[in-house]
Amino acid sequence: MTEPDQLIAAIDAAASLDALEAIRVAALGKAGSVTALMKTLGQMAPELRLTEGPRLNALRDAVSTAIAARKTALEAAALDARLASERLDMTLPVAATPTGSIHPISQVMDELAEIFADLGFAVATGPEIEDDWHNFTALNMDENHPARAMHDTFYFPDTPGSDKRMVLRTHTSPVQIRTMLTQKPPIRIIAPGRTYRSDSDATHTPMFHQVEGLVIDRGITMGHLKWTLETFVKAFFEVDEIELRLRPSYFPFTEPSAEVDVGCSWAGGTLSIGGSESWLEILGSGMVHPRVIEACGLDPEEYQGFAFGCGIDRLAMLKYGMTDLRAFFDGDARWLRHYGFRGIDVPTLSGGVGA
Ligand code: DAH
Secondary structure (H helix, E strand, O other): OOHHHHHHHHHHHOOOHHHHHHHHHHHHOOOOHHHHHHHHHHHOOHHHHHHHHHHHHHHHHHHHHHHHHHHHHHHHHHHHHHHHHOOOOOOOOHHHOOOOOEOHHHHHHHHHHHHHHHOOOEEOOOOOEEEHHHHOHHHOOOOOOHHHHHHOOOEOOOOOOOOOOEEEOOOOOHHHHHHHHHOOOOEEEEEEEEEEOOOOEOOEOOEEEEEEEEEEEOOOOHHHHHHHHHHHHHHHHOOOOOOEEEEEEEEOOEEEEEEEEEEEEOHHHOOEEOOOOEEEEEEEEEEEOHHHHHHOOOOOOOOEEEEEEEEHHHHHHHHHOOOOHHHHHOOOHHHHHHHOEOOOOOOOOOOOOOO
16 A cells, blocks of 8 residues: 555544544644645656646645545544434333422412313413502502501512502402403403512411402302302312301402301311311402402493402412421422422323322
8 A cells, every 4th residue: 555545544444533633633734744745845846846746736635535524424423422322212101210390389280270271260360560550459459448558568669750559469369450451251260370478487478379260250149159169179179078168258359258168177187178077268259349340441230250369388288288388488309309299290180180
């Protein structure tokens, strides 16, 4: 083999990009062998240069082309190797792969959406930074209403040039207003989401979760409210026989208003839902106040409705047995491993919504 043939053979046999680069430097680099040959052209007699010039140029081109081709081949092989090593077998059982877990609050929100979807309710949302009008005024709590003081509201500083006072919403009830302003009856929605109050102890956190329910149509009565809540509580706690107790109460945005307790027992020291030995308060509810319906531009003579509001964190604690509300928000991986849900445990009514 001639020297150029040996060089090309070495290029073709280079086992790695590093080895190839070493060959390139040794041949085409500043002190490379081909570069040295090219330099001899300058001192050559013109007749010799006439034949040697094209020959050396051809050699240099052949070496460059061979290096480029080998480089492409080595890069393709490296990519193939990488793709093979990073391959995911999508047919592997899920349990064999490491997984995160669904937070109990997210799980319960999914369960609520599933239960209420079956009853014809859509999921509605609203902003967490809300204005005073949607959070209070339109819900029949004007500026001086004493109920405003009960909400321990987080207020934003005034915005220069705007008379809107912004708050972190203290409940999900403003979503009732937003829904009635943008949709025509019949309305059937639930609105799960974050809510905020300046309050913190073992049973209160500054951020917590509520779900709002709203039905607006013609001829809606407390009977519809009670049936809906019974159906919801049975499906949620997965108990066929439950007792609900509606206690007269007061909320500015409902008339009449009722707080709802579910019958339970503490036999053996553990909570079980059902019976009427003991009672647990689970939500507030009532018939939507005519003034609220009016504030949303609907005629209260024509349309009636019911609403309810319920703490999601508490629902989760009752169903899944957590004892300290604050743990929900600690982000402790051990707690999440214990109480979290697998991503594929999607709530379905047919399978029982709970995990
Ligand atoms: N918004 C109320 C609260 O946070 C809960 C509530 C009570 C909502 C009665 C309702 C309702 O829709 O009808 O305390």
